[in-house]
Amino acid sequence: MFSKLEDKFDFSLFVPIIILTGIGLLAIYSSTYNHPTASGNFIKQVYFSFISLGAFFFFYFLPHKSLKLIAGGLYAFSILLLLAVIALGKTVYGAKSWISFGSIGFQPSEFAKVGLIFFLAYWLSYKNRNINNLKDISVALAIGMIPVALIMLEPDLGTAIVFIIITFTMIFWSGLNLFAFFVVASPVVIVFASMFGLGAIIISLGFVLLALYFFKRDIFTSLIIFVFNLASSFFFDYIIRYLKPHQQKRIESFVNPAADPLGSGYNALQAKVAIGSGGLFGKGFLHGSQTQLRFIPEQWTDFIYCVIGEEFGFWGSVITISLFFIVFLRFLNIISSVKDKFSSLVLVGILTLLFTHFSINIGMNIGITPVIGLPLPFLSYGGSSLLVNMSLIGIAMNIYKNRRLYT
Amino acid sequence: MDNSFGSADRRRILYFIIILFFAISIFQLFRMQILEQVAYKEKSTENSIKKIMLKAPRGIFFDRNFQVLVSNKPSYSFEITPANYNRQLNPLIEHVLGVDSNYISKRLSKSTAYSKYIPRLIKRNVDFPFVAWLEENSNKLPGASYVIEMQRDYSFGINGAHIFGYTREINYSQLKRQKNFYSLGDYVGIKGIEKTYENYLRGEKGYKLVIVNSSQRIIGKYENGKGDRAPVKGYDLILTLNSDAQKVAEKSFKHKTGSLVAIEPSTGEVLAFVSSPQYNLAEFASIMDESMIRKIIHDKNKPLFNRGTTSIYPPGSTIKMLAALIGLQEGLITKYSTIDCKGGLQYGNRFFKCHGAHGITNVIKAIEQSCNTYFYKLILDIGLDRWANYVKKFGFGKKTGIDLSEESKGIVPDSKYYDKVYGKGKWSRGNLISLGIGQGELSVTTVQLAQYAALLANFGKTKSPHVVKGYLTQDNQEFIPLKFKDVNIDFKRKYFDIVREGMFKVVNGKGTATGIKLKEYKIAGKTGTSQNPHGKDHALFIAFAPYDNPKIAIAVMVENAGFGSSFAAPIARDVIKAYLDSEKKINNQKLLSEWN
Secondary structure: OHHHHHHHOOHHHHHHHHHHHHHHHHHHHHHOOOOOOOOOHHHHHHHHHHHHHHHHHHHHHOOHHHHHHOHHHHHHHHHHHHHHHHHHOEEEOOEEEEEEEOOEEEOHHHHHHHHHHHHHHHHHOOOOOOOOOHHHHHHHHHHHHHHHHHHHHOOOHHHHHHHHHHHHHHHHHOOOOHHHHHHHHHHHHHHHHHOOOHHHHHHHHHHHHHHHHHHOOOHHHHHHHHHHHHHHHHHHHHHHOOOOHHHHHHHHHHHOHHHOOOOHHHHHHHHHHHHHHHOOOOOOOOOOHHHHOOOOOOOOOOOHHHHHHHHHHHHHHHHHHHHHHHHHHHHHHHHHHOOOHHHHHHHHHHHHHHHHHHHHHHHHHOOOOOOOOOOOOOOOOOHHHHHHHHHHHHHHHHHHHOOOOOO | OOOOOOOHHHHHHHHHHHHHHHHHHHHHHHHHHHHOHHHHHHHHHOOEEEEEEEOOOOOOEEOOOOOEEEEEEEEEEEEEOOOOOOHHHHHHHHHHHOOOOOHHHHHHHOOOOOOOOOOEEEEEEEOHHHHHHHHHOHHHOOOEEEEEEEEEEOOOOOOOHHHHOOEEEOOHHHHHHOOOOOOOOOEEEOOHHHHHOHHHHOOEOEEEEEEEOOOOOEEEEHHHHOOOEOOEOOOEEEEOOOHHHHHHHHHHOOOOOEEEEEEEOOOOEEEEEEEEOOOOHHHHHHOOOHHHHHHHHOOOOOOOOOOOOOOOEOOHHHHHHHHHHHHHHOOOOOOOOOEEEOOEEEEOOEEEEOOOOOEEEOHHHHHHOOOHHHHHHHHHHHOHHHHHHHHHHOOOOOOOOOOOOOOOOOEOOOHHHHHHHHOOOOOOHHHHHHHHOOOOOOEEOHHHHHHHHHHHHOOOEEEOOEOEEEEEOOOOOOEEEOOOOEEEOOOOHHHHHHHHHHHHHHHHOOOOOHHHOOOOOOOEEEEEEEOOOOOOOEEEEEEEEOOOOOOEEEEEEEOOOOOHHHHHHHHHHHHHHHHHHHHHHHHHHHHHHHHO
16 A cells, blocks of 8 residues: 555655755744844745645646646746836846735746746747757747746846756757757856956867867867857856846955855855854754844845754754755656656756756855855745745656656 | 767766766865865854945935935944843843833844844834943944944924835835845835835945954954945935925924915925924934834824825815816806805705805905805806816826825716715705805815815826935936926816906905905915815815916814814914025025125
8 A cells, every 4th residue: 555655646756855844844933033134034935835735736636737838838928027027027136026916025036947847848848849950949049048037137137047047958868969058058168268258268169179178079160169169258257247246246246255255245244254153063942143133134035045944053954955865866866767759858957947046046155156146945034935846746757657658 | 989879988088077077066166165174163153254344324405495404423333243242131121221110132043034144123223321331332242233334414494204104124024025125124215205206215225354363253354444335325305395484384383283375376396395293203213112203103183194185074165266177167156156155055954154154246256255145156156076076187086196105086076976885866966055155075185175276286297295305426426316297277268367456356345354465475365165074174275376477385184173264264374474584594595696
């Protein structure tokens, strides 16, 4: 009986997720404890958790076939929502990324991630699709870049990065040959490298040259690719003028944290102090001085991880990361057991989404990646994000349940 | 590499990326939390950087001629940070501060919901000896501190309580709604232009970075203040008031109850505004004690109540010009048509009295001598709904939109209104007759009357009344005007000429206010008496001057004073004279300086 249930319900994925959500609630409670304006956030997040659990079961029990049917609609609807947010969204911290329905605020870009994953999976898994064909790769890139362009207009740099990485990973998964992958992905890498100044551009262009040498294509092709990469390195300088001041600052402060000690550099520094001072066992629940003294504004959103690091120490931080690790490995296992391409692509998309959020968020908390405003899945305060992530886990487990189907 | 869909090679790459990141993170955590923990711990417990928000001074107020009305001055405020404070110090500090016992615990208990690390404001405007005492004994008084704050300075000879309004510490629900801008202890405007123009006045906060030790004591600047940002003062507002006229207006109301609004007819700019009794702004602004605030709130004379914009009363005979204009516009009367006033009008079984028998009376004489009979007959011809429709066009029965925080609409009764109040068919045209002379249910505010006077003065053209003209930019002090709504009445100019002539004769002919006639300025006006069922009648007067080229229109209401010409009219005359004198003087100075 039990083994039968286990066959249908993947406990080794579900249990870590529930524990992570619980850890998130504890950290939110601590970071908003006695806070003048945010002390109600804990209770709100408890409500969100239950609503999200409902969404999880809804998607878990959804007929497997319907997943494919809703793909096109989801995507079209998300594009509409993104357009709407630009037209009539609410500005929070210099960026428009919220739509409100009455008193409920909602971030369409969260929803659009699901739309992108589903539609791209649907399109890439269509029969006779050949990703190494110029037409097919162009359409696949277009599907990914339309929402990216709209999100850049909001502008929300972090979310745009997530969309780009999801698109590339899913294309990669479809079997794009390495050379083609190099051609489409290298300019994007160059653009990011160019944020760190001339040195980084020269080094990454060096890698491009090295790669071109190993691919051993004809000199003409190689030259075109190199020139294209070179041009991309100017792209960032051009685009930064269109970014909002708070985003320019974020990028600047990652490149040079001392330049803006009170902007994101200040947050990054305080986050490191919080986590580092936690030591092996932490300062204890509600006893983190950095957290309780509110050195980091809005810590319950993007910097929730340093509450854990400070109050629960090294073991708490490692357990949290390990739970994510289990989740990601579970995803890869399920992926290897599913039979149909669509489900496989959806799972890769969800995995990429969660992993990108996870790595960028943890990275900025422990000071190894730039401060890009992305929430930590299942832990950061926020209804839209938790609802979407739990729904995605519901979908993943739905696919697990039906993994032997071949459609 | 295998180029097939989802190949094992590709899965291996994903594995590799995930494991690599996991390994790097664990290594970094190990380095931070185990190897370098001591260094970080030191940073967190001994040397922490703290961001201290610096409040921005509010913008200040100038009058129309750039004379200062309200400014800022630095003052000491006493604060306590509950986390470090010992409550046993209460009696000692209360004694030195000179306040009642329990004062401090009362103040502290008001804000227990907030983090105990945020300092609480205990008393504003403490004197220097107290600050010196705090400094000397700082090591014996943990958690007690002072800050220098900018406070309003009202020492420029004008009180203007109901114009300027005041600020108060932001309350919890406001704070929650606007947490992006405000924080605990911030002051926000809650009355008058302090409220209306809050977004202009508040400026931008600054901050400084300091290094604090584990007990939150500041031990120095962070990076020598390189990252600090100075606060930006709010925009200075240019008001429409004329200081000289305002001073005279406030003085005239010293021991009277009522209100006064003077407007520049062509622009809607408020030149003087009084609601009396007033409260002393300087005193009110520094009060922290709830019981004293409550005393002012419950004062039976209601000094907090803005009588100029919120108290409503029947306009009395001041409304007669409006009926005359409607009659002329609708062709019911002409300049020459007359009636015979025999001391009143018999209507059904009621007799409506006039004060005296005016005999053969045309419209000009009817205004000049305030003949009731003429207007009883006229309003019967106009009819209730047609009349109400026009009265509303002149701005009665709705808010004028004046930029002070509170305003009443007043009442303009029409048949719908009477049906609601008395029931269908239970009221008669008798109700209408009293409306003809501005009594009965018709209720107006002083600001509406002033706007009406401006419309009469300027032939039906003005702008919605306002007390702020514009603001000065922070960087180069450039004046940016604000825009206000047009108010237009498209009656023929010759009809306005007729009623204006009547108003001119009120003061300069054989009218009801000949006592206020001035040699140097031709005033046109109209008296009124507002019947008050609760006590003595209110005295009213509306006027404009100079008659040929009006620069000021005014409405004055004195509560429980009786007949308009003896109480309200002289006040109007004094303010008119003060304003026109003042503008003349300023123009002369301008000419002189240009000539030089």
